[in-house]
Amino acid sequence: MRTIVQKFGGTSVGSIERIQHVANTVIRAYEEGMSIVTVVSAMGHHTDELVDLAKQINPDANKREMDMLLSTGEQVSISLLAMAIQAKGYKAISLTGWQAGVQTESIHSNARINHIDTTRIQQFLNEDYIVIVAGFQGISSENEITTLGRGGSDTTAVALAAALKAERCDIYTDVTGVYTTDPRMVKAASKLSYVSYDEMLELAALGAGVLHPRAVEFAKNYQIKLQVRSSQIDEIGTFIGEDIEMEQQTVVRGIAFESDITRMTLNGLFNRVDLLPSIFTLLAREGIDVDIIIHSVTSDNLVNLSFSINSVSMIHAIKLLEDNKEQLGYVSIDVEGELAKVSIVGSGMVSNPGVAAKMFQYLGEQGITIKMVSTSEIKVSTVISKTDLEKAVHALHSSFELDSISKLQVVEK
């Protein structure tokens, strides 16, 4: 029997009407003769309401109790979805994380999945049930309810697809697929019919919430084919899998961007073995994500160190660095806020050496100054002034000929 795992996020099951709609979508796939396992998140704002209740009682609530509380959210949505499917005359059964055999680390609020014991799911699939599984949650070896943290339901879905050797994992979301860039900024943005795992990881920043990077990595490791598609409109979405030759002709697949970047530069550092670890461990421990790092050493063994962070962490980072000035041994800090990052992404780049140069040229033609550069095999990122962002994205999207991408590319089935 061919099995498909589907995942519906909180917005998709945010109301009774939407749950009914999801039930129809699930039944349509079932009627195509597939075995269906559907993973759902908590209803819309349900999780926020529970978090709010907890905060009123204990602003610094115990993580174990938070998992106990928050895991009720998915338990509500799985039972309602099962009822909705049953009301339409189909066999459905809901399973919590622990009932579905989702075994995790003994860590609360951010556990990783160790293993999925699919015995029970398989048994219900064999009896022709549509199986509804609570996303985001699992059980530890001590029989404690755990949650998987951000992107948890996506991860549950992909992990189930791997454990069940499913043909595909369909991620239903509020967009119709993965675009060449954010359609809200560039009207000419077009939906990609296919992207590789690596491209998806780099493009994730394009639409926050489309698909969590953790789930993409999981899918890549277990070679699970994904499809990102709309929960509202019934059309084929974007497929995600390994690189396929045919697609390589389009070198740049998408333009990703991020605003609210701050660049920090530490001056007068003396180069020593523990310099970088001590600085970046300090920031990581406080939850400050560092993105681009530029590190160069002058002839007199002094270091120029610049790095970019999200602007929301700016004040926090400055305070942290100042508090540790003596230990770190720098002379001064330069801070430049109001920056943005724009990236070109594409698996074909690795075999097309001139792509980065073209990017710099296109930006230069627009009079845009580049403040930082970072490259990877499938991505070139530049940090520019925030006021230049929109102009840069439009220019790159059009210059790399993404405006004209056919919406009817070859679709991997």
Place this chain on the structure above:
Amino acid sequence: MRTIVQKFGGTSVGSIERIQHVANTVIRAYEEGMSIVTVVSAMGHHTDELVDLAKQINPDANKREMDMLLSTGEQVSISLLAMAIQAKGYKAISLTGWQAGVQTESIHSNARINHIDTTRIQQFLNEDYIVIVAGFQGISSENEITTLGRGGSDTTAVALAAALKAERCDIYTDVTGVYTTDPRMVKAASKLSYVSYDEMLELAALGAGVLHPRAVEFAKNYQIKLQVRSSQIDEIGTFIGEDIEMEQQTVVRGIAFESDITRMTLNGLFNRVDLLPSIFTLLAREGIDVDIIIHSVTSDNLVNLSFSINSVSMIHAIKLLEDNKEQLGYVSIDVEGELAKVSIVGSGMVSNPGVAAKMFQYLGEQGITIKMVSTSEIKVSTVISKTDLEKAVHALHSSFELDSISKLQVVEK
């Protein structure tokens, strides 16, 4: 270590403020040096809200999925109560029904507890945790979440007290104890310091929700001492245990009553072996509870059969009986609605033969006609006109000298 099981109902944990108040009550008992296991219900109207959601999706929702849905209610309240206790600096841990080892029959929405595996609770008690257990829910041998139906949380508490060999089970509720009659009707009603299990069973009708009969029976079977007390006011409540000699001096302990009774009489029945089973199985199968049954056979082997039901079931019962007229073989049905039942309750009655006669006399003095009578070892019930109910309750409460009961009776510790 002395263990006490406490139970707080939905009203007691109906808001953040009330949960904080419950946390203080729990901590007070803990500070007295007791091991504490606290059973809680779902927050106030939470269950109703969930039922409403389900009804919108499927008015005839699957019981298994209803259990999945409704069991989230207690899971929310146990985690919030644990957080509240932790916020006050005490060790607390919440456990769902399945985590607490509450093993039930494989029946949904109305399962009975088979066994409680207290290993995990005991482990946490040994580590000085206050253990918070979700009431009303358990797990079947197939690892399905089950619920215990009406009075479920009371039953969970009493069953835990039995399994843990607890010293006592305190039922916290919105009244300060068990009264000689409903204080809303009779101002002179007074709180009983002690009642026996059997009396409590008969008095249960006095205040619906004070303590579920099922829990009282459980307590009687396992000889668990109960205390019904207020969750709002810190005072000693009513203790419930086996009969004690001292209390027998007061023959009548309380006046129970119920309005909205309908009497139905079937005329012209021919007496045959399967007559009573066929009539009452018919009613029971449709969920119609029959209370008093009066059955007499005349010399020519004809039967006069009267029984009382709650008036809400009247239409339903008439239709049912008419639909089966031929099979049952009666000639006509008489129906009298707008009736009420008033009962005197007391363990001492069995050794005081004149009590029933006194009751009839007191009612007769008020000009009240008795329509039906039913007696048990510790209760005499009469069915009268609904318009006579208030007069009857007052007369009996005063004639049996309950108005003057001392509020300072001997308290069983």
